[in-house]
Amino acid sequence: MNVVTRFAPSPTGYIHIGNVRSAIYPYLVAKQANGKMILRIEDTDRGRYVDGATELIEDTLRWLGLDWDEGPIVGGPHAPYFQSERKEIYHEYARKLIAAGRAYADPTPPEAIDEYRKECNEKKLPFLYRNFRPEKTPEWTPGIPLRFKAEPKEYHWHDEVMGDMHAGPEVQDDIILIKKDGFPTYNFAHIVDDAEMGVTHVMRGVEYLSSTPNYLELYEALGLEVPKLISLPHILAPGGNKKLGKRDGAKSATEYRDDGVLPEAMLNYLACLGWNDGTEQEIYTKDELIQRFSVDRIQNSGARYDEVKLLWLNGQWIRRIFNEQGADGLLMRAEDFWPESAKGSTVEYRRQVLSIIYDRLKTLSDLRTMTDYFFRDPTIDLDMLVHNKFLKKLSESEIESLLKLTIARLTNLKDWDEDSLQVALNDLLTETGKKPAELFSLIRISISFTAFSPALNLTMSVIGREPILARLNAVARAI
RNA sequence: GGCCUCAUAGUAUAAUGGUUAGUACAACGGGUUUUCAUCCCGUCAAUGUGGGUUCAAUUCCCGCUGAGGUCACCA
Numbered sequence: 219m220n221v222v223t224r225f226a227p228s229p230t231g232y233i234h235i236g237n238v239r240s241a242i243y244p245y246l247v248a249k250q251a252n253g254k255m256i257l258r259i260e261d262t263d264r265g266r267y268v269d270g271a272t273e274l275i276e277d278t279l280r281w282l283g284l285d286w287d288e289g290p291i292v293g294g295p296h297a298p299y300f301q302s303e304r305k306e307i308y309h310e311y312a313r314k315l316i317a318a319g320r321a322y323a324d325p326t327p328p329e330a331i332d333e334y335r336k337e338c339n340e341k342k343l344p345f346l347y348r349n350f351r352p353e354k355t356p357e358w359t360p361g362i363p364l365r366f367k368a369e370p371k372e373y374h375w376h377d378e379v380m381g382d383m384h385a386g387p388e389v390q391d392d393i394i395l396i397k398k399d400g401f402p403t404y405n406f407a408h409i410v411d412d413a414e415m416g417v418t419h420v421m422r423g424v425e426y427l428s429s430t431p432n433y434l435e436l437y438e439a440l441g442l443e444v445p446k447l448i449s450l451p452h453i454l455a456p457g458g459n460k461k462l463g464k465r466d467g468a469k470s471a472t473e474y475r476d477d478g479v480l481p482e483a484m485l486n487y488l489a490c491l492g493w494n495d496g497t498e499q500e501i502y503t504k505d506e507l508i509q510r511f512s513v514d515r516i517q518n519s520g521a522r523y524d525e526v527k528l529l530w531l532n533g534q535w536i537r538r539i540f541n542e543q544g545a546d547g548l549l550m551r552a553e554d555f556w557p558e559s560a561k562g563s564t565v566e567y568r569r570q571v572l573s574i575i576y577d578r579l580k581t582l583s584d585l586r587t588m589t590d591y592f593f594r595d596p597t598i599d600l601d602m603l604v605h606n607k608f609l610k611k612l613s614e615s616e617i618e619s620l621l622k623l624t625i626a627r628l629t630n631l632k633d634w635d636e637d638s639l640q641v642a643l644n645d646l647l648t649e650t651g652k653k654p655a656e657l658f659s660l661i662r663i664s665i666s667f668t669a670f671s672p673a674l675n676l677t678m679s680v681i682g683r684e685p686i687l688a689r690l691n692a693v694a695r696a697i
Numbered sequence: 698g699g700c701c702u703c704a705u706a707g708u709a710u711a712a713u714g715g716u717u718a719g720u721a722c723a724a725c726g727g728g729u730u731u732u733c734a735u736c737c738c739g740u741c742a743a744u745g746u747g748g749g750u751u752c753a754a755u756u757c758c759c760g761c762u763g764a765g766g767u768c769a770c771c772a
Contacts, residue, residue, distance in 0.1 A: 228772055263771055328770070335769090342698030344768050363770050380702070389700055389768080397770040404772045428701055428767040451703080452765075459764050494710060498720045517710080519703045520765070527709070527722045537735075578734040588733095608732080643731090658731040670733030 221253025223419045225279070225286070226408065228260045229271035232470035233278055236453045236462035236523070239488045243450065244421050245284045246489070246511040256415055257289030259300045260408070262401040278471045282481045283504055288415070296415040301407050308402040311410045311440060312364055312395055320439045321395055323358035324365045326350075348392045364396040366406075366436065373431045378448040378513045380424070385431045393432050409433060413442045421448040448513055451492055454522040462523050478555050478582030480539070483532035492521040501534055529580045536579050545573045555582040559593035567592075570680045574672040588668070592681060595689055596667035598696050608659040614697055620650060620660055621694040625687060634683045639675040664693040
C-alpha cells in the first residue's frame, strides 16, 4: 500500500506542543513506509483565522525536521492545500449528496436551533438535530447552510489505537456540511480532502472518536473508502487531567526553540510521550524513530506533559551532539545563545568556553547566565564571598592573605595551561593547609562571582593569566 | 443526562495468565580526594475498588469508583 498521511492544522495561532505530536506521528508513519505526508491548512473558519499562523506552523515543522511531501510551499498534485481555496470541490461533493437525497438546505434560524438545544439540555437528553428536521426545505442556495441527512444505523469499525469500536444509531445526526458562508465544516471538508488527496491513515486526537459514526456514514453516502483511523490520546496538562492547551500555559514549539531546546530533544520527548517500542531505550534519533515507530504501540490513555523530563532529555542531547559532532558541532547550534558580553569574542574562544561548560547545560540558553564572566570582568560582590558556605568561617584578613599568596604563586607560574594550573593549585593547597572546598571556592568566586563554574584550572586556563590576576587583585583590594 | 474512552510508583512507561512487578524522569543519600553539573552507585515509591473465570490474575469477564471526551453554522 502507498501510505499517505497528513497533518491538518488550523491556522488559529501558534501550534503548541500538545498539538505537535499530531504532526510527528503521521510523519513517522509516512517515512517508515516510504510514503508521503501532506500538510493541509484547514482554514475554513474565517473568524478564527490568524494572520501568520500558517508560517508559524511551517516554521515549527521545519525546525523539527518534519518535512512534508505535499502542501504549502512545496506544492503537489492535489493543490491547493488550503481548504479556503477548495470551496468548489466541496460544493461539488455537496451537490452529489443533494442529488442522492442525502443532504438538505436548512432554513431554520440559529435562534430556533438554540431553543431546541436548550430544550434537550433541560430534559437532560442528547441533542439530535434530526429530531427537529424541518418539514419543508428550500433549494440549496448561497446563504443557507447545508445539512447531511442521516440514516442512523449501527456501525462497527476498527481504530488502530483504541481497538474494535461500535456505536448505535443514537449518535448519528444531521451534521452541517456547508456553513451559511459557503465554507465547509471540518466534518465535511476533511473527508472530501482525505479522499481527494489519497490519504490512507487518518491520525487525530481522540476527541473525534465520538463523531466517527457520522463520518462513516458520510464515507458511505459518498461512496468513499474509509482510511485507517487512528485516535491519538491527549497530552495532559501538568496540573490537572485536562488536555494540555494554551490556557495551561502550553508553550509553542518555537518558544522552546528560542529557549535553547534542541529539535532532536523535542522530537524525542514528544514521540515517546504515549509511545514506546517495548525496549528500555530513552534516547532516539529521528531515524531510529522512523525505523521503530509502530501505531499499535501508541498508548491508549492520556499522557501528562512533563517539562522536567524534556529538559533532562535536552541535556542528554546537548552532550550527545558534543560527543558525536565535537565542540564545533555544538557551537553551531549555540550561536544565538551567548550573552551580550560575548559579542566581539572570537569563535575559538567561544569554542573553548563551550568545551568546558557544555556538560552543565540543560538548555542552550543557559549559556547566557552561565558564561558571562568568561567575556567580561564580573561585578565584585563581597557578600557572596563572605557568606559562601565554605568561606564564612574565614576572617577577612585570612581571605586577603590567601588571595595575595595565590596571586604571588600564579604570577610566577611558568606555563599557563590547565595542567600547570592544577599543579599550582594543589601546591597552594599544601602550602596553606586549607581544604580544597575553602581555597578553591575563594578563588572561584573571586574570578567569576557566580554560584558555580567548571573546574577551576580549566576556567582559569581559558580566561587567561592577565584577566585572572587582575580580578584577584581587584578582590584583594576591595576586601 | 445520553453515548464513548481510559485506569501499574509523583510523572512517563515495561511486563498481554506464572517475574522478588522491570526501566527512565523527579525526590532522597553516597562516590568521582573543589563548587554546580556530567558520570557512577544506592534508597524511597505502583497494579483504584468489589466480585467472578482459573491451580494461578497487572493481564480475561462483570459491577462500582475515579478521570477524560462528545452531544457547535470550532476544528
